[in-house]
Amino acid sequence: MNPRTRAIVLAMGLVFLAAVPPVAALANQPFYLDLVRRIMIFAIAALSLNLILGYGGMVSFGHAAYLGVGAYAVGVLAHYGIHNGFLQWALAIAASALVALVIGAISIRTSGVYFIMITLAFTQMLYYLGISIEEYGGDDGMRLAVKSQFAGLVDLNDANAFYYLVLAILVLALFVGHRLVNSRFGLVLRAAKSNEARTRSLGFSPYPYRLAAFVIAGAVCGLAGALLVNHTAYLTPEFMNWTRSGELMFMVILGGMASIAGPVLGAFALLLVEDALSGWTVHWQLVLGPLLVLSVLFLKRGLAGLLFGKNE
């Protein structure tokens, strides 16, 4: 697919997303607004995971940690009566970047199955930390009574305004991601994934590039966490459950790892199918499982490969 057709497809996707609130209002189905907003938040998280998984070759099985850290940053500040959204979201980004720096600094020294296990272990530690802090609700979690306040700029209680804010952040994340993976930095990151020995012999130490990508991905996912807790209006350690990390990985793989837009497609496909199946039968996971297996077997380049062709 040439760049022009691709731009048209992307523009159509954007128009479709922008049209959801008025169409949902016309059809009197506010549920769909809620559903698509949730999907877009997970799309941002999956997009950030793709930077390290798809472009960096780092199979992080603990990316939900940053959703959790971002969510807790907002929830905990709100718990102490600080509702300023700029402050909350800045803390969400900074805290998840810092956590990613610590986890990354240790785990990137390992590779393969050790990397997978270490990232999982760190996330489990954070998960159990969340469960054990009674002050913030323990494993029950706690309500976010007041959503992030943005000095009258955006009102997150207005479902439409919140929706368009999430859409704007998604588009921004796509654009930044596109610039990033095609920059000098992005090329070194991809080169280190493609052939580490060659990259080292050219004079690049992969470690600092991988660590920087890990921190960027954590920060963006932390922002998704801040969005998520405002979306659910509820803070729970379940955001950091390891199955959540698995879902994010699946969105990336299903959508297509070699593409910036892939994880967005993956998030939509996975969560829409999940939604449709769960409305149809309580045993929906029995149907979803085989569908996922088939998609991995037959869509080597993911949905993005199907849509954009080989050269995306």
Added chain:
Amino acid sequence: MNKTLLEVSRLTKSFGALLACDDVSLEIREGETHAIIGPNGAGKTTLISQLAGDLRPDRGRVRFAGEDITALSAPARARRGFARSFQITSIYSDFTALENVMLAVQAHSGHSFRFWRPARGEATLRSPARAVLEDVGLGERSGVLAANLAHGEQRALEIATALATRPRLLLLDEPVAGMGAEETRRMIALLSSLKGEKTLILVEHDMDAVFSLADRISVLVYGRIIATGTPREVRANAEVRRAYLGEEVAA
């Protein structure tokens, strides 16, 4: 005589009970083409990996241009002017030929913690990369995905990425391995065009390549250097003939 560029002294490396590199000392002079030959299992790749910094020696020192680099990693050596080709072709198969070489140029022009500007559009990376591709005869193939190049072209591409880092020292691990006669001839021509201009260390099985390129040859047997000298001297060395070359060269 030119001054010494790389000085290897008493390098030793063992893997368990196997002594793969046994007290190896070598002096590589600036501008020379120095071949390292030896039968299979002689420890040639172990030696070149230690020179490149991919493998830490148990004992011994490596000095490059007067500096002790024994403890330096491969990337740190690359930044000081080392470049290498691998025994098994090592390129970015999912990048185009041009992108492969552009990355090599990028490694040695400015830093790479730049997050915004598209690197593929940078003229300062593109034009030197194109020039190097022309030099190795891949000018017409710059847009081809490296995976889709012929074997000989991939080997030439690997040399091109090494050259694009503007190295002072090239480590070539069997550059004509697995090549047909015509491809071999072309690779030898390419390497002879570098002779004198670059310092080359050439590990090679192919005796035609070695004797047509090398200024000096070191013979490695069971991890030990048993002789170093000009091709003529090495050919005449009785121990070398016994240990390695056999009747094929003596004839």
